[in-house]
Amino acid sequence: MIEVENLVYEYPTTRALKGVSLNVADGTITALVGPNGAGKTTLLRCLAALEDPYSGRISIGGLDTVASPREIHATMGYLPDFYGLYDDLTVRRCLTYAARSHGIAAEKAGAAVQKAAQSVGLLDRMDSKAGELSRGLRQRLAIGQAIVHEPRVLLLDEPAAGLDPQARRDLSALLISLRDTGMTLVVSSHILAELEDYCSEMIIIENGLIAGGKAIKVRDDARPRYMIELATARSDLREFLVAHNTDVIEADEHHALIAFTRNPSARARLVRDLVTAGFDLASFGESSKALEDAYFAQVGRRT
């Protein structure tokens, strides 16, 4: 759905993106993570055809962002990190304006508004003014405006910033439900724990480049991530694990993060082999912080 080839973006004083290439598959939720100033927002704005790249190419659903920006705008939803709402308009009017300005005919706008409001859980607030809503509800309204025209791609920049835990949980459920309708989502955030709930892939942006050069699978039910910890350091841990059909994500003398089959017999065999080979095994278990592990594994490898 989204293809980026060697994207370079320059501000007058700095090169924000230095040759980013990535692919985002249809119907997925991809996390865009990285430290502040890494280039996440710039990348999202380029994807939204709001900024022209210096060089490189971005294709959204087969449309080039430079050649066909308005066509892309019509099929895209985008929620910036700092967004505004028309505080003096009711939720109904905010959504109606969003629908009409996205080309939905007047006679169909009412149904589209109802559907969007239902998706974001605002049906009972239709006559409330946007300025009277809580932060979480404002976030929902902003997302409702971005999806009222049922875009194929939805870009969200730090959507969970400032939300309380319940609102974050609701947001996760909302994003999963949108993905289940076939929408492709790219979500930028620096709160890894929250992304874990709904992202299938993660792209780490660091200093204008994709760390590791490609997206990382966040969760793979067939081959989850496991953390191995040794009580006594062994320098040959990596070699051993590679030889035993594991995907080593990160390893040093004391621990290893691997992707391995969920098959219980295979896991038991691996543990047995480790012990037999003299590794002083302190723990072996599925990683509960898969995204965080993957992030630091990737960033750590570069540094």
Added chain:
Amino acid sequence: MNPEFVRNAWLEMTPRRVAMMIGLLALTFFAAALVGGAEWGPSSVASLLYYVIVVIWGSRSAALSVVGEIRDRTWDGQRLSSLGAGTMTWGKLFGSTVYNWFGGLICFAVVLLNVAIHLGPVTALIELIYYLGIGVIAQAAALLASLIAISRGHSHSRFEIFAYQVVGLAAALAVYYVWSAADPVAAMTAHKSSTETIPWWGVACDARAFLLGSLAIFAAWTLLGCYRAMRLELKMRNGPLVWLAFLAFIGVYVAGFDAWLSPNMKGWDPVALRMLLAGTAFAVLTYLMVLLEPKDRVHYRWIEGQVRAGHLAKAFNALQAWMMSYGATLTTGAVLAAWLARDVLVASSGQALVLAGLGFLTRDVSVFVFMQTLPGRRRGDFGALAILFALYVLAPSILAGLHIEDFLFLFFPQVESPTWLGAAVAWMEGLAIAAASIARLALTEREERAAAAA
């Protein structure tokens, strides 16, 4: 109906505001009827209030129509809508000012009623055109100024918003004076032919028709400018053709006034004078646009990259208005210099003056570009203006004070002896600063790439 207009109407035309406008105006007219006397009756007050509500306040509303969206962080959402540039432009222009127009039309109804009763329906119709025209042009000019500022990355402060409003008011003043000079009411009601003519392209044009026609054409260009600026905001490509058409129009329009110059330019034939006028207009537009347009060195590098890659059409389509205006000035100046060679009386001095002018234009444009390559370039335009002030005002004043006026040719075009010295110096200055600008652009690119690689 236009969704942008409807949204603005929702926000602006709330029942409370509508009631307030009606109530206040009704009370004002009532008070004027009671105590205003013959001079300040309801009609006069209504006319004054129309200017206040539609022209003064309306210009501010129009200036805020996009700036306000940026300030309230709703502009990106609008840019991502499916609305076309035309729809967005008129939705903004008339939507953001719908409350002003509501009040203005109440005022105008009072004016119209008085005019229709006392002066007849024809006069009322002419007044309608005038009042609508001055309102739309003032608001469109303010909107255009705000859109140009947005493209430069400036837009938010109260002073800047006031500046856009002032542009609208200046346009309104121009309309007022042109309309007053043309006096169409006199033409239509008293059937008075214009007592004055305007010589244009050797034809004595009726002043009234000429002024009104010019007004209509420039208003159309202003609206087209709004549309084009909005296209850029919506990430649409403009291409160079409309600006080239504008240059052609301005060149032809201004060149027609050669009769005004001929008494002071002995020996210059009409063709040379017309080229001089057109070239001067192009030069003025070059200065104006190089000041107004964003001078983005990333954009300049991109154009250079396209030229190097042989993608000349892409590079041509990305040219900024000041570049095209500069090219038109150079071309016209070169043709003029060649044309002047036909006449031995003016050939040498005329050619030198024209070429010196082109050289100084090159220098001045290069100063603007050069200042953008320096650190702290957000104030680059201010720095460039300060340098030009020093070159054109301060340095010549000092030379005059020291009684060494012979060196004025170093700063602006002078017919000097030997004749070609001024032109040679101008071009040396121009090329030196142009080379410095290009070198700075290349150097900063190399530094940035080295920093990026590090």
